[in-house]
Amino acid sequence: MTGVAPDARPRLLRGVRLSEDRVRGGYTLLAPERVLKLKGTAVAVLTLCDGQRSFAQIVDELAQSFAADRALIERESAALLRDLAGKLMVEL
Amino acid sequence: MTAPAQVSAPLAMLAELTHRCPLACPYCSNPLQLDRRSDELDTATWVRVFQEAAALGILQIHLSGGEPAARRDLVELVAGAARAGLYTNLITSGIGLDQARLAALAEAGLDHVQLSVQGIDEPSADAVAGLAGSHRRKRAFAAMTTALGLPLTVNVVLHRGNLAALEALVEEAITLGARRIELAHAQYYGWGLINRDALMPDRASVIAARTTLDRLRAATQGRIVIDYVPPDHFALYPKPCVNGWGQQSLNVTPRGRVLPCHAAETIPGLEFWTVAEHSLDVIWRNSPAFNAYRGEDWMVEPCRSCARKAIDFGGCRCQALALTGDARNTDPVCTLSPHHLRVEALADTPLTNTTLVMRGRSAQGVEALPHDEPLADRMSPACRDRP
Numbered sequence A: 001m002t003g004v005a006p007d008a009r010p011r012l013l014r015g016v017r018l019s020e021d022r023v024r025g026g027y028t029l030l031a032p033e034r035v036l037k038l039k040g041t042a043v044a045v046l047t048l049c050d051g052q053r054s055f056a057q058i059v060d061e062l063a064q065s066f067a068a069d070r071a072l073i074e075r076e077s078a079a080l081l082r083d084l085a086g087k088l089m090v091e092l
Numbered sequence B: 001m002t003a004p005a006q007v008s009a010p011l012a013m014l015a016e017l018t019h020r021c022p023l024a025c026p027y028c029s030n031p032l033q034l035d036r037r038s039d040e041l042d043t044a045t046w047v048r049v050f051q052e053a054a055a056l057g058i059l060q061i062h063l064s065g066g067e068p069a070a071r072r073d074l075v076e077l078v079a080g081a082a083r084a085g086l087y088t089n090l091i092t093s094g095i096g097l098d099q100a101r102l103a104a105l106a107e108a109g110l111d112h113v114q115l116s117v118q119g120i121d122e123p124s125a126d127a128v129a130g131l132a133g134s135h136r137r138k139r140a141f142a143a144m145t146t147a148l149g150l151p152l153t154v155n156v157v158l159h160r161g162n163l164a165a166l167e168a169l170v171e172e173a174i175t176l177g178a179r180r181i182e183l184a185h186a187q188y189y190g191w192g193l194i195n196r197d198a199l200m201p202d203r204a205s206v207i208a209a210r211t212t213l214d215r216l217r218a219a220t221q222g223r224i225v226i227d228y229v230p231p232d233h234f235a236l237y238p239k240p241c242v243n244g245w246g247q248q249s250l251n252v253t254p255r256g257r258v259l260p261c262h263a264a265e266t267i268p269g270l271e272f273w274t275v276a277e278h279s280l281d282v283i284w285r286n287s288p289a290f291n292a293y294r295g296e297d298w299m300v301e302p303c304r305s306c307a308r309k310a311i312d313f314g315g316c317r318c319q320a321l322a323l324t325g326d327a328r329n330t331d332p333v334c335t336l337s338p339h340h341l342r343v344e345a346l347a348d349t350p351l352t353n354t355t356l357v358m359r360g361r362s363a364q365g366v367e368a369l370p371h372d373e374p375l376a377d378r379m380s381p382a383c384r385d386r387p
């Protein structure tokens, strides 16, 4: 599986937190025994993964706010979420 | 004291809240000399340390022991760590926390629970834990944890007695509702060193475990995350000890000494500072123990001119000390170490002793598994040879 279904409602699993790193700057994803430093785009994607919004909505919002190609955003967001789902950090 | 080259902010802290523990695992990472209850830091001091930790850049805190539940103020401590903004992980034996207290911990902001499991069935698990009925209670604790929606990791220390049960251990963790299992080989210092003859697996079993592990990872993908810490006696190069001494993490002992690693107190001559005297920030930057092996200036050959020094930092200081007599030496697990032959000899000596010395129990209280032998025979060669 590579893509994410448009009607999936991704969310961070309990025990996984998006957190601002006040000392080093930027954002991290904190999970059991894991600290992932996040790039700007990943922060934007994960902030919208609230379990309410559908994946299609998330991509729409991102395409709008970044004024970027929707297909590209969809591909990159899906890759990020698939990767995190494989690590049991995100539920799709 | 040499000034540190450049000091990065730490990411993680292990808070050993107490050394008291209802179990007596023979590979316990606590020191042979356990801190007494009367010496333990009080609630207010721990909470201050948590705030200092967050300000210093620490993101995750592991609340450990001993058994952290032995602290009556555990809920307050978790609340204090959560208020400081830290990701809180409770490392527990599962003994001593009832439903109400676990719920209070979740309410206080606990992020994650890590439960130690000693084996796959009650007799073998209880024998290693040194407490009858412990495995049954751990299963009940796992059920309480997942019922509260708390994410659960099961961690297992691997040794000769349970290595062949790898697959069953992973299945057990899935049955218990764990999202992650940590399979870490026993480390051979402290209690583990005393018990090495009875714990260390042979080379063939370690190689077989690798293959099993690859298969299990593929088979359980998406259901459970498997983290594996291999035994370093059989590797070509050592593990990157604590990801670099004084680079990413620190330990605070029950009485407040701040250590670069949990076994650092075994290295003679290191000066540790305590949280009673200094702030965590000052200790991290300036304490002699942290600066002793920070960076690369302290290294001797072959590490000094080796390209891998940026990857493994010359391995484990405690192991270098235990097996070569000098903590600055290349970790003898490394095939490039002039002392490596000793490690090979250790790794390839057939071991038949099955008697475990249980942690923290007096000689009379030692629970012997079959084939009891006189105490002197339990000492490993390295232990007897130690200068």
Ligand code: SF4
Pocket (backbone or CB within 6 Å): B237, B238, B302, B303, B304, B306, B307, B308, B309, B310, B312, B313, B314, B315, B330, B331, B334, B335, B336, B337
């Ligand atoms: S010589 Fe030192 S730096 Fe090089 S691989 Fe061995 S332990 Fe690592």
Ligand code: SF4
Pocket (backbone or CB within 6 Å): B189, B241, B242, B260, B261, B262, B263, B264, B315, B316, B317, B318, B319
């Ligand atoms: S020095 Fe050795 S005992 Fe200490 S953390 Fe490193 S590997 Fe572990």
